[in-house]
Amino acid sequence: MKIYHEVIVIGGGWSGVSAALAANKAGADTALCERTDMLLGAGLVGGIMRNNGRFVATEECIAMGCGELFELTDSISRHRNIEFPGHRHASLYDVHLAEPAVRRLLLERGITLYMQARITRAKHHEGKLIQVESDQGQVFLADAFVDATGSSGPQGLCQRLGNGCAACIQRCPAFGPRVSIARLMGLPEYMTSRRRDIPGGAMSGSCKIYKETLSQSLREKLDAEGVAIIPVPKDMVNHSKLDSKVCQQYALPEYAESLVLLDTGHAKLMTSYFPLEHLRQIPGLENARYADPLAGGRGNSMRLTATVARDNSMLAAGTQNLFVAGEKAGICVGHTEAIVTGALAGRNAALLAKGKPLMVIPDTLATGDFISFSAIDTEGNPAVPGGYGLSASHTFAGSVYFERMKALGLYTTDKQAIRKRVRQAGMEGVFST
Numbered sequence: 001m002k003i004y005h006e007v008i009v010i011g012g013g014w015s016g017v018s019a020a021l022a023a024n025k026a027g028a029d030t031a032l033c034e035r036t037d038m039l040l041g042a043g044l045v046g047g048i049m050r051n052n053g054r055f056v057a058t059e060e061c062i063a064m065g066c067g068e069l070f071e072l073t074d075s076i077s078r079h080r081n082i083e084f085p086g087h088r089h090a091s092l093y094d095v096h097l098a099e100p101a102v103r104r105l106l107l108e109r110g111i112t113l114y115m116q117a118r119i120t121r122a123k124h125h126e127g128k129l130i131q132v133e134s135d136q137g138q139v140f141l142a143d144a145f146v147d148a149t150g151s152s153g154p155q156g157l158c159q160r161l162g163n164g165c166a167a168c169i170q171r172c173p174a175f176g177p178r179v180s181i182a183r184l185m186g187l188p189e190y191m192t193s194r195r196r197d198i199p200g201g202a203m204s205g206s207c208k209i210y211k212e213t214l215s216q217s218l219r220e221k222l223d224a225e226g227v228a229i230i231p232v233p234k235d236m237v238n239h240s241k242l243d244s245k246v247c248q249q250y251a252l253p254e255y256a257e258s259l260v261l262l263d264t265g266h267a268k269l270m271t272s273y274f275p276l277e278h279l280r281q282i283p284g285l286e287n288a289r290y291a292d293p294l295a296g297g298r299g300n301s302m303r304l305t306a307t308v309a310r311d312n313s314m315l316a317a318g319t320q321n322l323f324v325a326g327e328k329a330g331i332c333v334g335h336t337e338a339i340v341t342g343a344l345a346g347r348n349a350a351l352l353a354k355g356k357p358l359m360v361i362p363d364t365l366a367t368g369d370f371i372s373f374s375a376i377d378t379e380g381n382p383a384v385p386g387g388y389g390l391s392a393s394h395t396f397a398g399s400v401y402f403e404r405m406k407a408l409g410l411y412t413t414d415k416q417a418i419r420k421r422v423r424q425a426g427m428e429g430v431f432s433t
């Protein structure tokens, strides 16, 4: 049987759910295909929102009319307005509560969800994607598609570029590995090139520890303050791990010299991995056990290996109707970044399906500037002069892009000023229309 929707989003991480919401709001009959039995992908274990420049991106989205996922994470935040090294005014959403809440929101809006629908085949002609097919044999047709399949794993890449499969939340062995739709269409994909020691990819930068395995005093501190910083004994400090992190915004010496723990429901340990026998020598962590990845003592998931060229409307280069979002759309790291790029990709997929002109977010806004600055061209070079392309992780929360935001005067925590800028750009409420 063939199933038709005007817009089909493939991948149900933060970028995919954001794309589905935006396409639905723009009036398109929208469906989402997700490989596993849960939405949110890497977002099932993240939690940090609104830190540094993400505050601006969040408020811009609220003002533009694509803020419901931010309002949702705000509503389930365990801590608000907290600080930890290099990061200010962060919120931490409860990673245990986010998925069911997001799923309800999508269903309430009338978006059709196909869970455990892993897309493995595509039929295309002259750059037009005609249909995709799941490994269960379901065939999906649409006028426009969004590839929001992320860049985590699969196991072969975690083996080749990292320390092996660490049994992370993506659960490749049970549900089958990630499959890129762009790749099914024959588009070239690029890896981040910023690690000096390996050919590409970067390792996820945090692990989760079961809070109930921490000492009572450490648990109480996390519950009350959201943050605990514990010095690491000198012989256990490993600065070289910082270089391999996906999240350059946390690649600061403080994160090698201390254990930074954040309360996201689990205790989020801000390091890619930490040998269990060392961890248990640290006061308060004598009984510590990893919740994600299960082998957090040895490694973590590899990411940033599957970026494609696109324009500022999020249309993948060389295609007529495939939009890209999230980690697929640039060397982009973060929930906020996935939601921003997803919203534009989803809206434009709907506009294309309706035969209307595509939209671009002006670069007077941080979200618009980020979208243009993080793109690569078909040779894998930065799409704009001065861009970092494959050699940097792009995030509003730190590293090169946050520096750029500050230099351009785009960083502020004044909500009224952000709304005014959105209004002046002619973008207030546009996603709601």
Ligand SMILES: Cc1cc2nc3c(=O)[nH]c(=O)nc-3n(C[C@H](O)[C@H](O)[C@H](O)COP(=O)(O)OP(=O)(O)OC[C@H]3O[C@@H](n4cnc5c(N)ncnc54)[C@H](O)[C@@H]3O)c2cc1C
Binding pocket: 010, 011, 012, 013, 014, 015, 016, 033, 034, 035, 036, 039, 040, 041, 042, 043, 045, 046, 047, 048, 049, 117, 118, 119, 120, 148, 149, 150, 151, 152, 177, 178, 179, 180, 181, 204, 205, 206, 207, 301, 325, 326, 327, 328, 332, 333, 334, 335, 336, 338
């Ligand atoms: C351990 C960890 C901690 C993190 N912590 C934070 C944090 O605190 N704050 C923050 O902002 N960011 C954090 N991040 C980064 C952030 O989670 C990601 O950058 C972002 O969520 C990526 O979203 P995405 O939609 O692009 O990809 P993903 O979340 O990877 O979603 C892709 C989805 O596509 C599905 N899929 C893949 N192939 C197919 C297919 N062929 N058919 C159907 N479905 C398919 C996958 O199952 C998955 O659900 C963290 C990441 C990790 C791994």
